[in-house]
Amino acid sequence: MNLTAIDWVIMAVYLVFVLGIGFWLRRSIRTSTDFFLSGRSIPAWVCGLAFISANLGAQEVIGMGASGAQYGIATSHFYWIGAIPAMVFVGIFMMPFYYGSRARSVPEYLKLRFDEKTRGFNAITFAVMTVFSSGISMYAMAKIIKSLHLFDEAFAWAHVAPERIFDASILISSLIVLIYIFLGGLTSAIYNEVLQFFLIVAGFLPLVWLGLRNVGGLSGLAEKAPAGFMHSWKGMSNTAENPLGIEWFGLAMGLGFVLSFGYWCTDFLVVQRAMAAESMSAARRTPLIAAVPKMFFPFLVIVPGIIAVSLPSTVPMPNTVASDGSTNALARKGIIPQKVDEKTGKPEFDTAGNPVLDYTLAIPNMLMFYFPTGILGLGLTALLASFMSGMAGNVTAFNTVFTYDIYQSYIHPGATDRHYLWIGRIATVGGIALSIAAAYAAMQSENIMNMLQLVFGFVNAPLLATFLLGMFWKRASANGAFFGLLAGTAAAAIHHGLTLPEGAAWGIKGGWLTGGSWIAHTYHREMAANFWTAIWAWAICFIVTVVVSLFTAPRDERELVGLVYSLTERPKDEGGSWYNRPITLGVAVLLMTVALNFFFW
């Protein structure tokens, strides 16, 4: 499979447009508010699409396709339970405080509500974490692009070694993201995210259509897919009977509440998109509008994964993994090949001697399997677009938190607005450079990166309790919040250190506190262990915050107006007709989600 001129032209058209938007918007950036908050002037639907697009990074597309291939439609819990309720909650209940307080970032809200130390803790961990996760997703994407072997011919023609494809995909895509954000700031990122959203849909929709047509529609897929793959809830009463290895309580509390609310309600990467909205009503509608396409995304990214494992293992294999054509010698399931060790080039087997499958190739192989040249260029562009929108989300969140919450607060307060605008642009360059460094660090040692992600996971897990108490309990005090956060982080680390998923060795997967000699609980799957770590972190943070708050002095209530629920006027839904109000939209979104769950019972 090789690219032809038409594929290259389509990719070029995309590049011209993303860069063109950046150059066009350059003239509309005059103040730091324009650069970091789009002058708070973006319409709700644009913010809404950017809201999901920024979240829809390469890891999401590749990861959800892989998870679909591995676990089936149950993966859609990450959307229907793990995203929609939280998106409705943040829009209806939390946005009035984020937007109404005029905080310019999530850490800044913490400063207004609590104090400097909570903000500092949150800002610094968030900034570092953003750079790392951006680097890790860069690494993952470059690896995928390299394994497609679509660019081999072009590189050979240019007399460049094929090993350079990895470097080229990282450098070129980060350069493009750098240019359009440097020029047009958040507006440019948001506009391009909307463009990328439509492109991702345009690239994947025909793939799903062809795939479903080939296997005989949803009913045909249910016959051909591995048993239980088309049911999202069956077997959820018992950890052993469902593919995710978790029971319904752990799923609802861990994924549906702590992890999902923690991400959608407190992560500045997504909240920033709503903060850029033109009015309070638009800010509140942003996550609700985003929830509508979000609930249908399983059809776009999970269903192709299921199709990939359901195809007969006799169909010709797309030539990924090995350029010498040895792919066909590997073990496979559907069109998902066995994993090949990158360093040794040998196929991988688990401890029981079964071949390890490379599920991350589900979506890329589907593209290569069904798309002829022409539309293949479009599919590839969609993959690139998902990569760039995720990276841009990280970069804009980083430059804002760095400039407002770190530079302006601790390094150089009281400078002119022009100076901060300039620092924002410098931070954009710096953030991307650090992400590239993180991507190469991930290439050197995936273990170090996994460990860093784990540590940041501990820091992140309890945050939700801090925000909920901060927004809905006026008695929560600054010291309560700070020590609650520390205790929650410690609880996450301790829970992780004392438990292990089934069959795992102690270390990165858990059990490190005792060196594996004593384990408090063994989980069926790693995912279940992660959910319970989050539940513990949240609960301990909640309790410690409440207890410490009761023993420390509360803030003066007059200072909390606009920051806490009971002291803030209910936002009026200005102007809009009844069907355009946040509450109506929220109820509609929840009803649609329930219907989808019944459909895929």
Next chain:
Amino acid sequence: MRLDIRLPIGLMFAVIGALLTVYGIAFSDNAIYERSLGININLWWGAILLAFGVVMFWLGRRGTSSVQPADDTAEGRNLEQREANVESAGRKRGGH
């Protein structure tokens, strides 16, 4: 200065759609469509994208949603003023 996002989106999809449609017509009975179940997916999907692009572009030409610098409008200036107030109030609260 103003830019309605629907204009570049519409234009881009119209261009990509047109490219695919033309390519689909030019190479219509080719063995390349074996993988797409014998369907000339370039032609059909190209035509759909072209139509989508044209509609978006038309909506953008007609519509008003656009971004402008904050200090171009009275509301924008007012907003920046309020933001400056919040900031100085925040600094006072924080004890700086």
